[in-house]
Amino acid sequence: MRIWTFLVIIIWMFTAAESVKGEEKGKMNQGVSLPSEAGGWKWDGKEMEYDSRTLFKYMDGAAELYLAYGFQNVTVRRFEKSSQPPLIVELYEMASSEDAYGVFSFEHQDEAVGIGQGSEFGGGLLRFWKGRYFVSIYAEGEGAEVEPGILTMGRGVANSIPGTGPEPKLIGVIPGKDFGLVAKSVRYLKNHVLLNQRFFIAHQNILNLNRKTEAVLAQYLQDKQKTQLLLIRYANLKEAGDAYQNFMKAYLPEAGGKDRLRTEDRKWTFARQRGEFVVIVFGAPTESDAEALLKATEEKMFGGR
Amino acid sequence: MERSWRGMKDKIITRRDFLRVTAGAAMAATVESGILGEVRAEPTAKVVLIRHAEVLGRQDKVRGEILQSMLDEAVKNLLETNEPMGGWKRLFKSSDVVGVKSNEWNRLPTPKELEAAIKRRLLDVGVAEKNISVADRGVLNDPVFLNASALVNVRPLRTHHWSGVGTCLKNYIQFVPDPWSYHDEGCSPLGKIWNYPIVKGKTRLNILSCLTPQFYGRGAHFFDRRYVWPYKGLIVGTDPVAVDAVGAHLLQTKRIGFFGEDRALDVPPVHIMAADKKYHLGVSDLRRIQLIKLGWMEEVLI
Numbered sequence: 001m002r003i004w005t006f007l008v009i010i011i012w013m014f015t016a017a018e019s020v021k022g023e024e025k026g027k028m029n030q031g032v033s034l035p036s037e038a039g040g041w042k043w044d045g046k047e048m049e050y051d052s053r054t055l056f057k058y059m060d061g062a063a064e065l066y067l068a069y070g071f072q073n074v075t076v077r078r079f080e081k082s083s084q085p086p087l088i089v090e091l092y093e094m095a096s097s098e099d100a101y102g103v104f105s106f107e108h109q110d111e112a113v114g115i116g117q118g119s120e121f122g123g124g125l126l127r128f129w130k131g132r133y134f135v136s137i138y139a140e141g142e143g144a145e146v147e148p149g150i151l152t153m154g155r156g157v158a159n160s161i162p163g164t165g166p167e168p169k170l171i172g173v174i175p176g177k178d179f180g181l182v183a184k185s186v187r188y189l190k191n192h193v194l195l196n197q198r199f200f201i202a203h204q205n206i207l208n209l210n211r212k213t214e215a216v217l218a219q220y221l222q223d224k225q226k227t228q229l230l231l232i233r234y235a236n237l238k239e240a241g242d243a244y245q246n247f248m249k250a251y252l253p254e255a256g257g258k259d260r261l262r263t264e265d266r267k268w269t270f271a272r273q274r275g276e277f278v279v280i281v282f283g284a285p286t287e288s289d290a291e292a293l294l295k296a297t298e299e300k301m302f303g304g305r
Numbered sequence: 306m307e308r309s310w311r312g313m314k315d316k317i318i319t320r321r322d323f324l325r326v327t328a329g330a331a332m333a334a335t336v337e338s339g340i341l342g343e344v345r346a347e348p349t350a351k352v353v354l355i356r357h358a359e360v361l362g363r364q365d366k367v368r369g370e371i372l373q374s375m376l377d378e379a380v381k382n383l384l385e386t387n388e389p390m391g392g393w394k395r396l397f398k399s400s401d402v403v404g405v406k407s408n409e410w411n412r413l414p415t416p417k418e419l420e421a422a423i424k425r426r427l428l429d430v431g432v433a434e435k436n437i438s439v440a441d442r443g444v445l446n447d448p449v450f451l452n453a454s455a456l457v458n459v460r461p462l463r464t465h466h467w468s469g470v471g472t473c474l475k476n477y478i479q480f481v482p483d484p485w486s487y488h489d490e491g492c493s494p495l496g497k498i499w500n501y502p503i504v505k506g507k508t509r510l511n512i513l514s515c516l517t518p519q520f521y522g523r524g525a526h527f528f529d530r531r532y533v534w535p536y537k538g539l540i541v542g543t544d545p546v547a548v549d550a551v552g553a554h555l556l557q558t559k560r561i562g563f564f565g566e567d568r569a570l571d572v573p574p575v576h577i578m579a580a581d582k583k584y585h586l587g588v589s590d591l592r593r594i595q596l597i598k599l600g601w602m603e604e605v606l607i
Contacts, residue, residue, distance in 0.1 A: 056484065065466070122529075122531070123529035123530055123531045123532070124529070124530055125529065138528075140411075142530070197466075200320055200573070201319060201320050202317055202318060202319040202320065203317065203318045203319075204317050204318075206317060206319070250317050250319060251319050251320075251321065263321055264321060282320070
């Protein structure tokens with residue numbers, strides 16, 4: 001009898017460890033019912049919530065990143081398990097799914113784990129996005145069960161987020177792996193400070209990025225040569241034209257009316273305006289490489305027209 | 306932009322400035338010409354790096370007595386005294402009101418053992434316990450900090466999302482009510498804080514805890530164990546810019562060793578150079594910093 005009771009308890013423990021229970025709605029994220037338990041970690045019952053005015057109290061300097069992507073609020077829950085470090089779940093509600101994608105893309109560097117619409121897991125940190133939500137889950141220490149626990153928690157949180165949302169359309173315009181696209185390098189950017197953090201161009205905002213512009217930065221790798229592609233969409237033709245002229249004057253003043261220059265690193269920088277778009281290739285090893293990448297981008301932008 | 310780079314408004318620094326010569330030299334030359342535009346006498350600074358192989362125990366638990374001896378030895382060598390207390394007494398008077406500006410970022414806080422070691426020596430100097438406060442985010446509401454005659458600046462060495470590196474200069478951002486206003490241009494305006502009355506001229510000692518520094522990372526809110534290593538050291542000096550320059554150099558050297566290249570930080574730590582060239586808070590040029598290395602030398606890197 002004791003053996004049967006023991007077995008029942010063991011089976012219950014294993015099934016409970018994989019199950020994810022619902023919990024009452026948070027005050028801010030009305031659309032999401034975060035789990036109260038996952039992988040054996042139980043919610044401690046407290047919930048911290050921050051909006052755009054109070055986010056700075058939670059972040060040590062990183063709040064601007066989230067604010068740049070239409071941050072609405074963040075809900076933070078702590079989960080505990082005996083003999084294991086606590087897990088922290090941060091659920092960020094952004095203005096749109098494009099913004100959630102943007103936050104995710106900005107720091108993307110690890111391998112995907114198939115959670116949400118895009119995910120990565122490395123160094124004990126799980127990051128993913130789904131719909132207009134960006135989620136970060138990590139442990140406050142190390143432990144044998146931590147990594148599977150974080151992933152189980154991540155799946156539970158992802159399941160609690162209803163629906164999905166589109167990626168930024170601009171992402172679909174850049175050439176793909178046939179040109180050597182490094183998938184983890186694709187960044188969806190909203191301002192020049194963020195652009196400079198990923199690829200420094202100039203201290204001043206020489207590309208006139210503003211609240212109405214959107215940009216994609218991506219790295220291409222061919223024969224160990226790194227090339228950067230920057231694609232920017234402006235609100236209208238005039239803004240794109242002004243930005244293009246400003247860039248050429250500040251960055252390629254010796255180009256002499258051409259759209260290209262071999263810079264000091266003996267690599268090629270190309271820049272073109274096409275309608276409300278500005279496309280720039282940095283660091284192409286040869287002129288023809290840069291031309292090919294630009295042409296492929298233009299074809300995807302206008303469908304070969 | 307205008308606020309932090311007033312003297313440079315006619316010069317746009319672009320990526321090509323980095324490409325023209327080696328990255329560091331290019332940046333230094335460009336920024337220096339923009340900010341200073343003049344030649345002046347070159348001051349120097351002294352910084353102590355001290356390490357001990359046994360300062361961390363199991364699970365990186367700090368051995369307080371070893372850490373205390375490291376700190377004492379650093380102060381003794383920095384102040385060139387025969388005994389550690391002689392150094393401490395040159396830095397502080399018994400009548401001082403001392404704020405120990407720490408850092409409580411929960412992923413990598415200033416070790417409590419280090420805070421305790423500093424406080425112990427302040428008490429040994431004769432500073433009244435009621436006149437000592439150790440704090441981070443509460444400094445603007447802390448009567449000791451508000452009335453401080455002296456400050457100790459102590460924090461862990463790590464990378465930082467907006468300033469490139471989180472070092473001593475960055476640690477004073479809690480002395481202003483609007484920290485986010487100082488994040489422009491790689492936190493270059495940080496140096497301005499050091500000239501505010503609550504801080505100006507009060508910092509007697511700057512300490513970077515390098516017991517387990519973080520040499521790479523993504524986002525200030527992010528901690529990644531892959532990029533933290535047991536360096537088991539302290540960087541100590543009276544010049545915050547020099548201490549930070551040495552700290553930034555250590556992290557850069559570690560990145561090169563780890564990645565095989567100097568993988569770019571979120572932003573280059575230009576605020577250190579700005580603190581030197583624009584705010585005149587100390588020496589950022591490594592060639593003008595006398596680095597005294599003490600203790601354990603295995604994989605010292607710098």
